[in-house]
Amino acid sequence: MKIVGVAACTVGIAHTYIAQEKLENAGKKAGHDIHIETQGTIGTENELTQKQIDEADIVILAADVKIAGRERFEGKRIIQVKTETAVKSPNKLIEKAAEVVK
């Protein structure tokens, strides 16, 4: 399946990027196509394209703060968690996403 998501933590220095790495690795390992945008101190990186969002089966928001551009995901299936959850159990989160899509 195709997954897009956003990672954003409080300070925007560490958890955001660790969550991104863990989610992307877990997603790829499970055979999915996955893109995680980061919103941190440095700004938005790996910004999702409209095409990626349109094609996505599910959206994972791993965020401890209000994310920018949430309206981009309107009408899509969204799983929202804290960055902690993505850092702690990325594989479980991806499994859950797959179940939701089923």
Added chain:
Amino acid sequence: MMEVKDIVDINTIKTNINVKSKEEAIHELAGVLLQNEYITNVEAFVEDIYAREAVGQTGIGNYIAIPHGNSHSVKKIGVAIGITKEEIPWETLDGKGVKGIILFAVGKENDGAQQHLKLLSLFARKLGNDEVVEKMLQSADAEDVKEALCN
């Protein structure tokens, strides 16, 4: 091209450190940052680190902790890395203790620091990689740590 190795300073990596608590570990590594001129004041810096600790766990599991925060006492963005002799208690996501502590030094005003922040984000990603972390924790010296993170 910017690479993670550009932000990993061999002088701020300490292996086999003999600390027994989170407090000792943070102070030890803040001292290393002071010696290497990343920060201007240990006490002020540590206070800002604890302000972030109060918000939530910085133990990310896999024996790694990432204390961080924004502090006026930071004059140069960087990281200090400590590998402890023994596992020490820490609030962590997986309930285990900690053996690798990565103390991030980031200022409050980061104008003109985009490049360093970018490097820091690339560095943070490495900590999300289980293999990198495992290799780092087994390091005997600073060179090994750097190699684990930069490969």
